[in-house]
Amino acid sequence: MDCFDIAVVGSGPGAAFAAYGARGRSILMLDAGGDAPPCPELRGNAYELRQGADDLFPALIGEHFESLRNLNQPAISLKLKSPYMSYVARDWRRIAPIASQGFEGAIALSKGGLANAWGAGVYRFNAADLAGFPVSSEDLRPFYDEAGAHIGISGAQDDLEPHFGRDEDLQPPLRLSAFFADFLSRYEKRRPLFRRERAAIGRPRLAVLTQPHHGRSAYEYGNLEFFRPHDPAIYTPAFTIDEMIRGGGIDYRGARLVTRFQEMDERVEIRARNLATGAEEIHRARQLLLGAGALNTARIALESNSDFETRLPVLDNPMACIPFFQLSRVGEALAAKDTSLAQLNLVMEDEESGEPVQASLYGTTGPLRSDILFSLPLSIRANLAWTKYLAPAMGLLMLFYPGRANASSYVRLRPSGELEAEFAPEPPHAVERRVIRLLRKMGYVTHPALIQRPGSGAGLHFAGTLPMRTRPARYETDSTGRLWGTRRAFVVDGACFSRLPAKNLTFTIMANALRIGRLRATEFE
Ligand SMILES: Cc1cc2nc3c(=O)[nH]c(=O)nc-3n(C[C@H](O)[C@H](O)[C@H](O)COP(=O)(O)OP(=O)(O)OC[C@H]3O[C@@H](n4cnc5c(N)ncnc54)[C@H](O)[C@@H]3O)c2cc1C
Numbered sequence: 001m002d003c004f005d006i007a008v009v010g011s012g013p014g015a016a017f018a019a020y021g022a023r024g025r026s027i028l029m030l031d032a033g034g035d036a037p038p039c040p041e042l043r044g045n046a047y048e049l050r051q052g053a054d055d056l057f058p059a060l061i062g063e064h065f066e067s068l069r070n071l072n073q074p075a076i077s078l079k080l081k082s083p084y085m086s087y088v089a090r091d092w093r094r095i096a097p098i099a100s101q102g103f104e105g106a107i108a109l110s111k112g113g114l115a116n117a118w119g120a121g122v123y124r125f126n127a128a129d130l131a132g133f134p135v136s137s138e139d140l141r142p143f144y145d146e147a148g149a150h151i152g153i154s155g156a157q158d159d160l161e162p163h164f165g166r167d168e169d170l171q172p173p174l175r176l177s178a179f180f181a182d183f184l185s186r187y188e189k190r191r192p193l194f195r196r197e198r199a200a201i202g203r204p205r206l207a208v209l210t211q212p213h214h215g216r217s218a219y220e221y222g223n224l225e226f227f228r229p230h231d232p233a234i235y236t237p238a239f240t241i242d243e244m245i246r247g248g249g250i251d252y253r254g255a256r257l258v259t260r261f262q263e264m265d266e267r268v269e270i271r272a273r274n275l276a277t278g279a280e281e282i283h284r285a286r287q288l289l290l291g292a293g294a295l296n297t298a299r300i301a302l303e304s305n306s307d308f309e310t311r312l313p314v315l316d317n318p319m320a321c322i323p324f325f326q327l328s329r330v331g332e333a334l335a336a337k338d339t340s341l342a343q344l345n346l347v348m349e350d351e352e353s354g355e356p357v358q359a360s361l362y363g364t365t366g367p368l369r370s371d372i373l374f375s376l377p378l379s380i381r382a383n384l385a386w387t388k389y390l391a392p393a394m395g396l397l398m399l400f401y402p403g404r405a406n407a408s409s410y411v412r413l414r415p416s417g418e419l420e421a422e423f424a425p426e427p428p429h430a431v432e433r434r435v436i437r438l439l440r441k442m443g444y445v446t447h448p449a450l451i452q453r454p455g456s457g458a459g460l461h462f463a464g465t466l467p468m469r470t471r472p473a474r475y476e477t478d479s480t481g482r483l484w485g486t487r488r489a490f491v492v493d494g495a496c497f498s499r500l501p502a503k504n505l506t507f508t509i510m511a512n513a514l515r516i517g518r519l520r521a522t523e524f525e
Contacts, residue, residue: 003267004028004251005524006517007285009258009300012113014493015291016237017147017510019250021517025524027250028285029241030272032095032257032292033110036229036238039084046223046366047336059083060227060368067368075104077460078367079117082227088116095257095275096296098457099418105316105457108293111254112238114460115506119342120207120234121360122153122507124165128355129501134470134479135512143511143518145169151235151510152213153205159191160202163347163356163503171210173203174219177335177363179326179395180343186442193441197434199348204360207235207507208341221337226366234341256281260304261288261489268488287488287520289481291513294495295411295421298465301475301483301491302413311410312475315403315464315500318426319454322397323364324439324446329393340366346397350431357431358502359399364391375452395444399435401426403463403500411465423456461505463494481516492516 005025008015011033019027041059042049049056061067062083069081080089092098092107108114124144127137154171155164176184187194187201194200209218209232219233230236244250255275262269268288272281290297298312342360350357364372369387376383408424432451439446469476472484481490492513494505 002028002284004283004285006287006289006520007268007270007283008289008291008492009270010113010291010293010296010493011111011237011241011252012108012291012293012493013115013237013506014293014509014513015289016112016240017513018289018291018492018517018520019244020150020240021514022289022521023244023249025521028283029250029252030256030258030270030283031111031252031254032275033108033113034087034090034254035111036116037084037087039228042084042224042228044222045220045337046227047334047338068370070371071374074102075455075458076106077117077458078371079226080106084227084229085117088114088229096299097418098295098421099414100421100456102455103421103457104455105421105460105462107296111241111252112236113293116229116236116238118506119360119504121342121345121504122148122151122205122207123503124167124511125501125503125508126163126165129503132498134468134498135515140508140511140515143514144507147507147510147514150214150240151207152209152216154208154210155205156203158202159200160345160347163200164202164205167205170205171213174206174208174210174339174341174343175221176343177338179329179363179392180361182326183361183395183442184344190442194438197348197438199346199434199438201344201346204342204345206341209233219339221339223338223340223366225340226368258292258300260300262304263486263488287490287523289490289492289517289520290483290495291492294462294465294493294497295419297491297493297495298411299413299419301466308413308415310475311412312465313405313467314409314411314421314423314462315405315497316423316457317400317403317459317461317500317502318423319401319459320399320428320432321452321454322399322432322435322439322446323450323452324395324397324444325390326393326395326444331389332392334365334392338363338365346435348431348435350401350429352429352431353402355402356502357399357401358504359397359435362396362398364394364396397435397439399432400459400461400502400504401429402502403459403461405464405499421457425456426453428453461494461500463497463500463505466491466495467498468496469498480519481512490516490520
């Protein structure tokens with residue numbers, strides 16, 4: 001049997017960029033996932049499709065009412081449930097089960113990982129964000145630059161530059177909806193107020209093209225992000241993997257669930273279950289790069305030691321979702337060309353922790369009305385009218401807190417194969433009321449009673465299960481991602497994060513994985 005130079009587990013952002021960094025070596029990619037289904041009927045634009053197509057029920061709701069699943073089943077992200085998007089995390093409860101109280105996260109089992117459904121917000125960690133990491137922003141800078149040039153990033157240098165950093169190669173930002181163009185001009189008139197509150201607003205940095213880039217076309221405002229995978233303008237690691245497969249740079253094997261690994265003298269043996277045949281397989285490589293997502297990478301590390309006792313730390317960004325309304329827009333016509341991607345970001349210093357919190361601001365025309373309907377306080381009939389007339393007048397501010405390590409947030413493997421994953425709930429913080437005060441001063445209607453708090457793991461920013469340390473101990477990694485006690489096993493996903501600021505983590509997963517993949521490739525030179 002072949003012994004590859006490098007075996008990469010997974011195909012999400014961590015795995016894909018590790019493989020991309022190790023280009024030129026013989027690379028085996030073992031991925032539990034499958035690929036996106038074709039969906040020819042969802043071409044074009046949500047608004048026009050709804051007006052013109054005969055029957056969109058199978059594509060938008062699904063023959064088995066897939067899009068309505070949150071009404072009677074444990075809630076999952078609205079992005080992971082429609083008929084063509086559910087493949088991203090299909091069958092994870094059976095194949096990679098989590099035992100948890102009210103877990104609202106998901107495990108990706110797909111080529112490209114959770115980043116097939118992501119919001120594509122890409123942010124560099126600065127020195128403060130990386131405090132506690134054994135790598136600096138200078139170490140990561142060339143890898144952020146290379147990853148950014150590969151994926152293409154749109155955005156602007158604006159009031160958030162001190163927080164997001166300067167990026168000379170940004171494509172122009174997405175066009176704002178009328179609601180958020182107005183929001184931005186209200187902010188611009190109140191800058192001094194925001195400055196006093198140590199808050200600022202600006203355009204998000206998105207891995208979404210507004211100009212053609214590397215054979216991919218620009219975003220066309222189809223507003224189908226909740227329903228259609230693989231919009232060419234929105235980066236997914238599946239694009240990079242497909243490019244590497246086409247170029248012969250990688251041996252990609254899907255439907256392979258890696259369960260454990262064992263180090264031998266000159267190689268690593270990797271055990272995987274072929275999900276198509278049920279057969280147990282052994283694969284061989286000189287080095288192993290683990291990128292199965294922070295939860296599943298932890299599961300593989302624990303399983304490889306048959307360890308059913310140890311509790312590993314786990315991080316996620318707790319969220320608070322704050323709806324707000326501009327009453328003068330009630331009943332306004334919906335825009336034909338819109339987006340459900342983030343329109344703006346807010347960054348504000350949290351006085352309690354002294355750390356910034358970050359929020360993404362969205363319109364509400366992307367998801368189904370039924371996703372919002374049942375969280376409103378009136379009768380069903382009144383809520384129906386509310387969602388119809390209020391949609392053009394409503395914005396949603398999704399506030400992310402830093403992930404905090406504590407004894408109640410942990411993962412542990414059970415002998416049954418289930419991974420216990422508990423995330424301590426985040427209590428409300430004063431910063432939420434400060435945000436609400438600012439929104440009101442801008443002329444929007446909102447109230448603390450409207451705040452929604454998604455449940456355990458709903459941030460889907462999993463990290464920190466096998467953290468990088470300067471002097472690593474058991475179940476920790478060194479600055480090269482090497483897992484303590486191993487010579488040939490390296491962690492390339494969010495599992496190796498030393499901490500989790502309130503800033504979306506995936507661009508840092510990519511840059512760090514690229515760095516580790518490149519380092520591993522040079523080992524053979
Ligand atoms: C709705 C949504 C919105 C998001 N928005 C943003 C955003 O705007 N910005 C941001 O930074 N992040 C965002 N995220 C989070 C982002 O998608 C994740 O941080 C990122 O995908 C994690 O990358 P990863 O490589 O660590 O793992 P994953 O993306 O989880 O990928 C894991 C990979 O490993 C494979 N795999 C799993 N287990 C095994 C196994 N045992 N054997 C073999 N293969 C395995 C899977 O098939 C998958 O390919 C969002 C996520 C979601 C769902």
